[in-house]
Amino acid sequence: MVDEPVRPLQDQFAHRFGDPPAHYEPTTGNETLAYLAGRSSHRRYSARPVDAALIETLSAAALCAPTKSDLQQRDIVSVQDPSLRNKINGLFPESSWIAKAPAFLIFCGNNRRQRQIHQWRGRPFVNDHLDAFFNAAVDAAIVLATFVVAVERAGLGCCPISAVRNHAEQISGLLGLPDHVFPVAGLTLGWPEGESEVSPRLPLAVTLHTDRFSEQGLRDHMDAYDARRAALQPISKQRFAGEEGYADVTPYTWSEDKARQYSKPERVDFGAFIRSKGFTLD
Numbered sequence: 001m002v003d004e005p006v007r008p009l010q011d012q013f014a015h016r017f018g019d020p021p022a023h024y025e026p027t028t029g030n031e032t033l034a035y036l037a038g039r040s041s042h043r044r045y046s047a048r049p050v051d052a053a054l055i056e057t058l059s060a061a062a063l064c065a066p067t068k069s070d071l072q073q074r075d076i077v078s079v080q081d082p083s084l085r086n087k088i089n090g091l092f093p094e095s096s097w098i099a100k101a102p103a104f105l106i107f108c109g110n111n112r113r114q115r116q117i118h119q120w121r122g123r124p125f126v127n128d129h130l131d132a133f134f135n136a137a138v139d140a141a142i143v144l145a146t147f148v149v150a151v152e153r154a155g156l157g158c159c160p161i162s163a164v165r166n167h168a169e170q171i172s173g174l175l176g177l178p179d180h181v182f183p184v185a186g187l188t189l190g191w192p193e194g195e196s197e198v199s200p201r202l203p204l205a206v207t208l209h210t211d212r213f214s215e216q217g218l219r220d221h222m223d224a225y226d227a228r229r230a231a232l233q234p235i236s237k238q239r240f241a242g243e244e245g246y247a248d249v250t251p252y253t254w255s256e257d258k259a260r261q262y263s264k265p266e267r268v269d270f271g272a273f274i275r276s277k278g279f280t281l282d
């Protein structure tokens with residue numbers, strides 16, 4: 001096997017963003033930056049199982065992530081029982097690759113422990129509003145992102161699965177999630193099979209602001225991104241192809257795909273589910 005040539009960091013960022021950041025060579029940490037610049041999600045895995053001890057180690061690393069006010073309002077559920085896994089797989093018939101992943105985890109927000117602590121310490125919990133939900137959701141997302149980094153650095157591959165929220169009620173029932181504990185995302189995990197593509201990101205001109213939020217030149221930047229993305233990573237299947245109002249278009253761009261995605265209702269019952277878990281969201 002011939003080793004891939006290592007691409008300089010600036011080349012990697014140029015591929016990712018089109019407009020690379022100003023050239024700056026940190027004295028340490030280049031390896032981490034180069035990994036981040038070249039990382040990607042993996043949806044194809046070899047049959048090699050992922051040892052439960054490795055999952056525990058990766059989870060431990062992820063749970064070292066920063067957490068709001070040291071409150072630690074997030075948990076990971078590692079799905080080990082084959083019959084439970086089968087039931088979860090059955091929720092995603094349209095994504096058969098999920099069932100083929102050797103391992104599956106679910107990242108949850110957990111505002112329950114905080115409320116339990118209040119009971120045990122005899123102090124009222126007087127912050128029963130949107131922020132209680134938001135803090136736990138953000139903490140879970142940070143652990144998810146850190147888990148992804150730990151996984152990819154260890155040579156495995158993974159893909160977060162927000163589609164678990166399409167079935168929040170069922171997932172919650174299957175995992176026995178009590179009040180104030182809710183699924184944020186699942187994650188498929190395994191040893192990668194084949195390469196996965198580095199996905200171009202919106203240019204820094206659009207997503208990195210200095211001092212003041214700016215949308216200067218946004219439409220032009222978006223058009224250029226659509227063109228660059230279509231050239232580098234064309235979307236092979238047009239969303240809702242063949243359905244009324246979704247005639248095939250050329251070029252089929254990232255922004256067309258995203259506009260199609262949210263032109264149909266998705267997870268409209270999620271707010272009701274979260275309220276059913278005891279959150280007020282006011």
Ligand SMILES: Cc1cc2nc3c(=O)[nH]c(=O)nc-3n(C[C@H](O)[C@H](O)[C@H](O)COP(=O)(O)O)c2cc1C
Pocket residue numbers: 039040041042159160161162163164185197198199
């Ligand atoms: C919170 C979250 C939820 C996601 N949910 C799904 C999902 O349900 N199905 C899927 O195929 N990919 C999912 N992804 C993966 C994204 O599609 C992927 O990160 C994005 O296309 C960018 O590709 P990259 O990670 O390779 O850079 C999710 C990613 C995140 C961060």
